[in-house]
Amino acid sequence: MATRGSRLDWLIFLALGFFWGSSYLFIKIGVDHGLEPFTLITFRLLIGLTLLATVVAVAREPLPREPRMYGHLFVMGVVNIAIPFSLITFAEQTVDSSLASVINSAVPLFVIVIAALFLKGETVTVNRLAGLAVGFVGVALLVGVDIADLSSANAVGELALLGATVSYAIGNVYAKAHVHGLRPMIPAVFQVFFGLLVTGALAFLFENPLAVAWVPESLFSVVWLGLLGSGLAYLAYFRILQRWGATRTSMVAYLLPVFGIGLGALVLREPITISTLLGTILVIGGIALVNARWGNRPLISRGTPAAEATAPTSAGRP
Template sequence: MNTVNMLRLVALAAIWGGSFLFMRIAAPVLGPAVLIEYRVLFAALFLAAVAWFLRGRASTAPLDLRTHWKHYLILGLMNSALPFLLFAFAARTLSASVLSVLNATAPMFGALVAFVWARQPVSGRSALGLLLGTLGVALLVGFDHTSDLPGAGVAVAAALAAALCYSVASQYAKSAKAVPPFANAHGSMWAAALWVLPALPFFPQPGQATPGIMAAVLALGILCSGIAYILYFKLIEEVGTTSALTVTFLNPVFGILWGAIFLHEVVGWHTLLGSAIVLLGTALVTGFTPSFLRAPAAAARGK
């Protein structure tokens, strides 16, 4: 991975880590449904503007709704509408730091989804990773001050369910017909906007939106959804899916950092240790090995 792509990867992690900060700011005021309707709608409008500006280029292929409308609806539900709503629901109670680490459990759920969906066996390494991930989440949440708040248990369950949704969406995408990456992002955001609409009556807006709140909403929609997708798909194009997914390991770092800087969240020993254990579990499940460890092994095999 060259310097430019490494900078893209770090920028993407910083942006996605910031999404939990913006949700933590806006969700208690707007409620989960209103917040996420704004998020996906702003993202869809932004991507539509990008498609219009770059019209004719292969990277911004048209949606082809007649052929792919069912695909966009499924992806929009499982990869955007449902997990976004669940994370926004949890953000009313949990800190940005805890949310970002719980999000990192998605690859671990992926191993379980692959076992159920595709009958893919769980290796000993993956089983160890799942165990460590469970212990890390228990440590992180059990010692965090938010665990004493009313509804904290439900909020943690909602955040873990959101991570599970991402795993289901990934497994579905592997079996679905090939659709260009930009069209996937664009079409799924419009579909997500439709899916969230029925939830609005059940989660009325509890507070009054201020300019600061709306700025967080705009950042969540345009920066954390629209621009982040463009960066992510560019990384996939340049370095491949496996390398691009290493952003999973960087997101919690920035989630914890932004929470500490802007929301003055306390970063205790349990935050750091629990996060490290969760990320180690994720690495075991995904089979990820840092490049500086792979290189010596490859050299040894060549001797």
Template sequence: MGARPMSAGVWGLIVLLSLVWGGSFFLTEIILTGMGPLTLVTGRVGIAAVGLWVVIAIRGESLPRFGWIWLGLLAMGALNNVIPFSLISWGQTRIDSGVASILNATTPLFAVLVAHVFTQDEKLTVPRMVGVCCGVAGVAVLIGPNAITGLGDWREGALLGQCAGLAGALSYALAGVFGRRLRGLSPLVAATGMLTGSTILMVPISMIVEQPQAGPFPGLVPLAAVTAIALVCTAFAYLLYFRILARAGATNLLLVTLLIPVSALFLGSAFLGEAITPNALIGIGMIGAGLLAVDGRLMLLLYKPSTSSGA
């Protein structure tokens, strides 16, 4: 059975999420000039959690009090924040952001496989797999030959950074499937609980491993970047994340990682005057074709089963 096409509203949310998350790689590069990757992650999830608790209080909502739900939120926080944020941030100390973007774009590949194994309604189909592979190849073409060459860098530091990026992508895929268990919660409650759980896990880890409490104190620029990545690229982004997950499923949700480089490209063109190269246009076309294949709309256009009247 083919994938059910997504509505225009869901696609709009996915594009918006890609724009929001697209800035996180750039902000991470800035933040890492003033603090370690684990401290970065702690600040990111902690500030985001505080921001969402304020929203919870204003709206008069409350978080669940049952222990098993909080275990689920802690697990979701580990899979969706603690593990991938830490691995990808650490990886970016050894590889550049272009390579990190390509590795992050493998998330839908892992999502297709993980969803096939652990779900009943998101099974692997040929169009879906072909579409994801086409999309990942399109990301590589869009970002350019330098990043593709970087993928073949087998120096120990670069190789470890690439492995960290792939492990982070796998963790995101597992989180997308696990997060289906939280679909009974509102996006605000789910995001707040997950980020609170992430903060509880990250504070002792960062204090023991990197000891930011011992100083030196980060400068104003890294602190401003942490605040931005926390409130916009994390708190607001996860409100969108859980809304899309409830409406479109794990595999479709994680297509956003294919669109993040496209968003970064157009943002750079619009605000920084960066040129859009022929390679970029080819890559965008490949990503678009891949998204259509995964969505299922293309297959519905190419193959329309004939209807027959039954007795």
């Protein structure tokens, strides 16, 4: 029989998947109700940072002592927050939220490719090759037809989503190579802080965030994204990470398209096509194969493994 603690862990895990999976819906609602991309991101990160910084201050988490670590955290704020958040929010001006959630769930597939190219000790195994093949066929099904016409708005949006997915993967690999020896909340709060600096500057340069004509839908979307997507989601992530470990916690990637597609269809009446369903199944199947024990035999290895990152790379989700 499951203990009360294990049941609570599963509830928090499902809540984490819901927080991140629903973020695509509320990004769509925000941009559809008058919020420009950088402005939306700036306000949500400001709310999220306020919550996270309060938690760090109350817990008296120690700050990094090495000056160069702040440089690494700035890079993480750019590649794990500013770039992907901007690309996803820009994309959802023309692309369905459900499609955004599925394409973004392919991050683990791109991590395998980038890590194999740039990290020592990363092995290419049978199951990873099989997972990459299956997963990328799914991605091709999702975006192939639209990308064939690069002049279409859908194609530009889908390319932006792919760019965001690659940026998250780069952030994951960069953290594994450079961000070590920190309490997990520290990389989280500094990623959000530096991401806010970048997107806030862009908002004031190219938009007018102080002149937003707020409506209930846009206000609710920003508060939801800030408190849940950029705030409570981190706290849930760290709770599960501490209890379950990194590998099991990474299963949250399977929940993103489930909640993303379901909420998009339920709230926004976004169509669920055969290609969307099949592509989603293949992407999830590819991620499952990448993490499977079957076929976990090295084909190529690049020496000594890199140290494990302490940065919450998965928590960069929108």
